[in-house]
Amino acid sequence: MNPPRQIACLIFPQVVGLDVTGPLQVFASANEERRRHGLPPAYALSLLGADLQPVATSASLRLCVDRAWPEVDPGELDTLLVPGGMDIHTPCAEAALLAWLRLAESRVRRLGSVCSGALILAAAGVLDGHAATTHWDDLDALRQYPGVRVQGERLHTYDPRNRDGDGHIFTSAGITAGIDLALALVEADLGRPLALAVARRLVMFLRRPGDQAQFSPLLAEQNRTVPRLAALLEWIPAHLGEDLSLEALADRASMAPRTLSRVFVRELGMGPGRYVEKIRLEAARALLQDASCSIGSVARLTGFGHPENLRRTFQKHLSVSPQAYAERFA
Structure with a gap:
């Protein structure tokens, strides 16, 4: 022994x-x-x-x-x-x-x-x-x-x-x-x-992998002072499966699309489209790690629609497929 x-x-x-x-x-x-x-x-x-x-x-x-x-x-x-x-x-x-x-x-x-x-x-x-x-x-x-x-x-x-x-x-x-x-x-x-x-x-919610970011995009943006966007940023994560185009977000924020884009870039350092993609990716990662949904369901729930859109986004940002990500971290 x-x-x-x-x-x-x-x-x-x-x-x-x-x-x-x-x-x-x-x-x-x-x-x-x-x-x-x-x-x-x-x-x-x-x-x-x-x-x-x-x-x-x-x-x-x-x-x-x-x-x-x-x-x-x-x-x-x-x-x-x-x-x-x-x-x-x-x-x-x-x-x-x-x-x-x-x-x-x-x-x-x-x-x-x-x-x-x-x-x-x-x-x-x-x-x-x-x-x-x-x-x-x-x-x-x-x-x-x-x-x-x-x-x-x-x-x-x-x-x-x-x-x-x-x-x-x-x-x-x-x-x-x-x-x-x-x-x-x-x-x-x-x-x-x-x-x-x-x-x-130990009643831990998730055993997190070492290469996971210290801050999720959701938490990182909450730490910013963005009074003009605060309500919109709180609304987006709960509506990832809906239309989050520039026009839809601008209507929600009661701003012109060009104005909303300028505010996003000035306050968050990125445009609305990139921000939404980050939040959707973070949500998809969490669902895949939790192993409670199929890849098709993850794509639908997080607003990517088709699994191929989810796959392209994972390859773009993480250099791995959703399937491989789930197999490694779920």
Whole structure:
């Protein structure tokens, strides 16, 4: 019988608690799912601090340290996770910690980060030459490291096949993306059925793939100040199967078509047609990932009409067919 994989998470003052507890709960839930089937635990979890004193999180909760990282041989670990924090600049400047992380990079099977923890890995130099992401608010800070290939539209960069990411050095976006990352690690270790069982156990709506954008177009546009378009932007997602031509949208907004086009470009950086296509594509992706509709139904419900129109749009924006997308992510 194989011993449990050692999963360790680094913690430091003002660490974001969910960056730590979210991913670790995924591994703990994987152990519970295995127990239900009479199998031994797959993971042993631990928290590593600078010393054995409790560490206060950004929410003022205190986490108990299991081991002091200066005394840990990274070769004992299978996976090391580095979370983000409110005072990320302090660990980024801690020479001893950065040296230990460089040692860990060469000795652990997997080294990853959650949220702004990517900045710590970048400061240690272990992200040089690698694709990386982080919380959307920290992307500019990550871009200050010229050796890092920043990919701000991803949830995480883990891929055990090393085709669409990296199976050794990887990063994840803001907070809850760390849960998606942990589920991907569990899937690679224990298989997709168990990872999906964990997602169900945690009452997650969807196990999101790593290359999914941090923001959907719906949420991204909600963050913009577009008073002249606010009502129209709220109306469009609920009427994707209807006529959303320029003329129909202009009539709905009580504007002339040319005026509406100018407002869209000025406020959203794109014309109405392109915006509608983005929203329809996002809706189609969600339906295909949920695996509740046929491709024909998805095309009809999202306003593409014929499956061929849906296929062309998927190829144009995602370089994959709807069928292949569904097979990969559903």
